[in-house]
Amino acid sequence: MTNVQFIPGDWSLAIDLRLLVGRYLLRRLMMMTITLLGIMVLTFFVSLVIPMDPLAALAGPQAPQETVERLRILYGFDQPLYVQFGRYVSRLAHGDLGMSFQTSRPVFQDILKYFPATLELATFAILVAVALGIPLGVLSAVYRNSLLDQFCRLISLIGVSTPVFWLGLVLLLIFYFKLGWFPEPGRLDIMLIEPSRITGVLLVDSALARDWEVFWSALKHLVLPASVLGLTGMAGIARITRSSMLEVLSQEYVKTARIKGLGEFLVITRHALRNALVPTVTVIGLTYGGLLEGSVLTETIFSWPGLGRYMANAFLTLDLNTIVGGTMLVAFTFCIVNLLVDLLYAFLNPKITYAAS
Amino acid sequence: MTIQPASPALDLTEARRRRAEARWRYSKDTYILWRRNRLMVLGTAIILGLLLVAALAPLLATHNPYEQILNDRLLAPSVAHWFGTDSLGRDIYSRVVYGSRVTLTIALLVAAISTPLGMLMGIVAGYLGGMVDEIMMRLADVFLAFPRLILAIAFAAALGPGVENAIIAIAIAHWPSYARLARAETLNVKNNDYIQAMRVLGAGKARIMAGHILPLTLSSIIVRMSLDMGTIILTAAGLGFLGLGAQPPMPEWGLMVSDGRQFLVDQWWVSTLPGLAILVVVMGFNLLGDGIRDVLDPRQRQA
Numbered sequence: 001m002t003n004v005q006f007i008p009g010d011w012s013l014a015i016d017l018r019l020l021v022g023r024y025l026l027r028r029l030m031m032m033t034i035t036l037l038g039i040m041v042l043t044f045f046v047s048l049v050i051p052m053d054p055l056a057a058l059a060g061p062q063a064p065q066e067t068v069e070r071l072r073i074l075y076g077f078d079q080p081l082y083v084q085f086g087r088y089v090s091r092l093a094h095g096d097l098g099m100s101f102q103t104s105r106p107v108f109q110d111i112l113k114y115f116p117a118t119l120e121l122a123t124f125a126i127l128v129a130v131a132l133g134i135p136l137g138v139l140s141a142v143y144r145n146s147l148l149d150q151f152c153r154l155i156s157l158i159g160v161s162t163p164v165f166w167l168g169l170v171l172l173l174i175f176y177f178k179l180g181w182f183p184e185p186g187r188l189d190i191m192l193i194e195p196s197r198i199t200g201v202l203l204v205d206s207a208l209a210r211d212w213e214v215f216w217s218a219l220k221h222l223v224l225p226a227s228v229l230g231l232t233g234m235a236g237i238a239r240i241t242r243s244s245m246l247e248v249l250s251q252e253y254v255k256t257a258r259i260k261g262l263g264e265f266l267v268i269t270r271h272a273l274r275n276a277l278v279p280t281v282t283v284i285g286l287t288y289g290g291l292l293e294g295s296v297l298t299e300t301i302f303s304w305p306g307l308g309r310y311m312a313n314a315f316l317t318l319d320l321n322t323i324v325g326g327t328m329l330v331a332f333t334f335c336i337v338n339l340l341v342d343l344l345y346a347f348l349n350p351k352i353t354y355a356a357s
Numbered sequence: 358m359t360i361q362p363a364s365p366a367l368d369l370t371e372a373r374r375r376r377a378e379a380r381w382r383y384s385k386d387t388y389i390l391w392r393r394n395r396l397m398v399l400g401t402a403i404i405l406g407l408l409l410v411a412a413l414a415p416l417l418a419t420h421n422p423y424e425q426i427l428n429d430r431l432l433a434p435s436v437a438h439w440f441g442t443d444s445l446g447r448d449i450y451s452r453v454v455y456g457s458r459v460t461l462t463i464a465l466l467v468a469a470i471s472t473p474l475g476m477l478m479g480i481v482a483g484y485l486g487g488m489v490d491e492i493m494m495r496l497a498d499v500f501l502a503f504p505r506l507i508l509a510i511a512f513a514a515a516l517g518p519g520v521e522n523a524i525i526a527i528a529i530a531h532w533p534s535y536a537r538l539a540r541a542e543t544l545n546v547k548n549n550d551y552i553q554a555m556r557v558l559g560a561g562k563a564r565i566m567a568g569h570i571l572p573l574t575l576s577s578i579i580v581r582m583s584l585d586m587g588t589i590i591l592t593a594a595g596l597g598f599l600g601l602g603a604q605p606p607m608p609e610w611g612l613m614v615s616d617g618r619q620f621l622v623d624q625w626w627v628s629t630l631p632g633l634a635i636l637v638v639v640m641g642f643n644l645l646g647d648g649i650r651d652v653l654d655p656r657q658r659q660a
Contacts, residue, residue, distance in 0.1 A: 031498070038499030050515045150396055157396075157647070161640035163591055165598045166614050166632030169621055173629070177622045292504055297595055311507070312599060315514040327511050331502045 028342070032335055039331045040092065043324045044085055050320055097325030102313060107325040110310065116200025117187060118299070118306035121229065122291040124222050128230025129237055130284060132159075136234070137241025137280075141249060142268060152238065160235035164294055168228045168301035175224060182224050185303040189217045225302040229294050233287040240283045244276040278348045285341035289334050390652045397648025403641025411457040420448035422455040422608045431624045441626040443616060449626065452608035453634050459609045460638060463524055463593045464586055470528035472582055475535025476574060480566050482536070483543030494540065497533035505530045509592050513601040520609070523602035527592050531585065538581055542574040580653060584646035587639040594635050610635045 072078050076087055091098070097107035133156065140152040175182045187202060188194060194202070195209040203222075206214040248254065249272050257271045258264075295308030303309070307326070314322035391397055410417060419439070426446040434441040440449035482493040500508065512526035546552060547570065555565050596602030597611030605612065610631045617627030 031495070034495050035498045035502050038495060039502055042499055046511055046515045153647075154396060157640060157643050158636075161587055161591075161636055161643050163594050163598075163611070163614070163632055163635045163639070165595060165611075166629070166635065169614070169618065169628055169632070173621055173625055290504060292507075294506075296506060296510065297598065300599070312510075315510050316600060318514065323511060323514065327503065327507055330504065330507055334504060335502050 025343070028339055032339060035335060036332065039328055039335075040089055041085070043328045043331075044088055046327070047320055047324045048081075050318060050323070092328075097328075098321030100314070100322045101319045102310075102317060102322060107321050110322070111307065111326065111329055113200070114305060114307045114310045117202075117304060118292070118295050118308060120201045120203065121222065121225055121295060121299070121304060121306060122288060124226035125229035125233060125291050125294075126284065126288050128226055129233035129287060132230070133234040133237030134241050134277075134280065136238040138245055138268065138273060140238070140242045141245030141276075144246065153242075156235040156238040159231040162231065164228055164232055165297045165301055167231065168225070168298055171224050171228060172301070183217070183220050185301070187218065187221055187305060188214065189221075192217055225298050225304055228301075229291055229298045232294050233291055236283055236287055237280060241276065241280050244279045245272060248272045248276045278345070281348060282341050282345045285337060285344060289337035289341075292330055292333070387652055391648065394648050394651060396644050397652070400641050400644025400646075400648060403637060404645055407457055407461065407638055407641065410454055411461050414454050414458055418448075418451035418454045420451040422447065422452040423606055424448075431620060431627070433624070434626055440630045441624070443613070443627050444620060449613070449630055452613060453610070453631055456608040456610045456613065456631065456634065457638075459520070459603060459607060460590055460593070460635075463520065463527075464589050466524045467527045467531060467589050467593075468582055468586070470524070471531040472535050472578055474528070475532040475537075476539045476571065476578060478532070479536040479539025479541075480543050480570055480574060483540035484547055484562065484566050484570060490540075493536070497536045500530070500533040501537075503530075505588070506592055506595060509596065510599070510601060513596050518601050518604055520603040520607065523593055523596045526596070527589055530592070531589065534585075535578055535581065538577055539574045542577055543570050546570060546573050576653065580646070580650050583642065583649050586642040586646065590635065590639050590642065 076084060079087075095108055097111075099105065100107045100110050103110055136152045136156055140149040143149050172185065176184060183189060192214050195205040195211050195214055198205050198208055202218040203215060206212070206218060249268075254267060254272055257267045262271075292308070295304075295306060296312050297308070298304065299306045299308035300312050307330075310322070311326045311330075313319070314326060391401075424447065426442075429438070429442050429446040430444055432438050432442040432446075438448050438450065440453060443449055443452070478493050478497070482490040503511075509523075509526045509530040512529050513523050516522035516526060552565060552569060555569055560569075593602055594609070594611030594614070597609045598615045600612075600615065603609035603612050605616075613631035614628050614635075617624070617629070617631075620627050
């Protein structure tokens with residue numbers, strides 16, 4: 001990878017850079033297309049090995065053999081595998097993920113229905129992770145190798161070492177059952193009526209409807225699951241903040257800032273941290289995408305009606321279409337998030353070009 | 358022709374002595390770095406403790422972990438039952454002790470499947486390059502496109518519940534990162550002079566890869582492996598908790614947490630104590646892995 005010095009005012013270089021980024025983007029998009037195709041093959045493969053006969057499930061247990069045969073032809077299961085795969089891809093291209101056995105609705109609609117709840121949870125969780133992770137990382141870098149550093153690292157390691165499902169249970173036990181500070185699992189008090197659905201994100205919908213009682217209740221329900229999920233994401237953010245802070249703090253311009261008599265607090269927050277945050281931002285992006293997977297267990301514990309719980313139920317009941325469709329959609333989202341994070345990194349750091357690599 | 362006496366610089370015994378000395382210094386530095394890093398000492402202690410508990414499980418356990426005494430259901434922790442008993446009257450402490458064997462087995466088997474597979478793919482892709490590289494790395498990309506837990510859950514569901522299938526599923530989710538790493542290491546060394554020399558001497562591709570590149574990739578793979586141990590254990594416990602991993606009556610910690618869920622309010626110990634065991638062990642592995650990374654980092658040694 002070649003480093004291009006970005007000189008303000010040198011437009012030829014800027015245009016060059018834009019070209020390079022464009023070419024890089026094109027290559028990434030091509031690679032992503034291949035990956036997406038691979039994801040389809042893999043999910044198709046999973047649907048083949050799943051120990052359940054989709055026909056038997058469709059026809060019901062008492063269906064006569066000829067009905068099953070008719071269904072087999074109707075759904076194209078008599079065709080060779082490559083034909084089946086071709087049909088599968090063309091169905092996907094039309095946004096048709098099949099019907100869910102759990103809910104008897106199209107999987108795609110189900111996912112649209114459950115996604116906002118997960119988005120709400122993950123967004124709050126990332127806020128928790130950032131609010132804890134960055135200060136921990138900064139503290140450990142500033143007081144490097146001291147007792148405080150070790151303490152901060154221990155805290156963030158505990159976060160990443162805790163089984164989410166266990167932490168969820170413990171927090172429920174303490175803060176709901178014993179102390180009663182936070183409400184029961186779920187998204188809203190059962191006595192309250194959900195506001196009319198606009199975005200599906202309860203906080204936004206209730207605020208738009210000016211229904212502050214619902215807003216307050218939704219907020220209180222969010223605290224525990226978001227904390228559980230956020231604690232698991234905290235460690236990565238703390239670690240990258242620490243290491244990039246260490247790097248920045250040893251640089252000349254930080255020394256200059258100190259020499260000119262700036263207070264230590266300002267040096268750290270205004271000069272060091274702002275530059276150290278570039279790698280941190282990309283890790284935050286990746287963590288945000290990664291919270292999708294943590295949500296499977298967290299949502300199960302907190303009866304959170306989101307994508308994670310929907311998927312967990314699908315896995316347990318071997319709801320074929322949901323498993324295939326859901327995993328694929330998660331993988332697609334993950335891919336796109338990764339691409340966006342890479343681009344964001346390039347955007348934040350003009351010294352980076354992806355030309356040579 | 359007379360044999361020239363070896364010049365002092367090339368004197369074999371001298372070179373051996375110096376190498377041994379350097380090694381000795383290196384291990385002494387490693388020891389100093391280890392001792393200075395209190396968190397790593399803690400991690401080492403936890404993992405040694407885990408190994409000890411797993412090895413001595415029959416001696417440490419106070420009860421048979423499978424024996425159900427229905428009259429003693431859901432007893433609180435006491436002198437007779439240190440961690441209390443579960444809903445079938447089994448001693449939780451003994452089950453946690455035996456559970457260490459399950460956890461270790463899962464972690465070691467996943468490591469034994471996914472690292473050789475990943476290294477094979479990575480080294481072959483990196484050394485041969487070209488089409489082979491492109492295909493293998495796109496394959497790894499596909500697997501990396503899924504969040505690991507989701508991929509493991511999907512395969513565990515597809516293969517059917519059970520601890521063996523959980524191990525396979527977790528290994529499937531983990532091999533691509535080792536392949537990526539092994540490939541990067543291979544690219545680093547494949548054009549070095551000594552590899553070129555091997556090639557000139559007529560060594561076959563397989564021989565170069567297995568005998569000369571593989572040992573060089575090993576250390577970074579080990580570091581990554583030690584950092585991944587915690588994740589592997591957490592994934593296995595998560596699968597057990599969801600009912601997709603180990604099946605009853607196996608004393609698997611995640612499964613035990615799930616068993617205690619319905620008694621959480623009045624019999625908190627059924628769920629929380631096995632979960633605490635997961636936390637401690639995973640933390641041990643993470644502390645150790647973090648420390649190993651620091652100790653092997655050459656920048657740390659200069660200090």
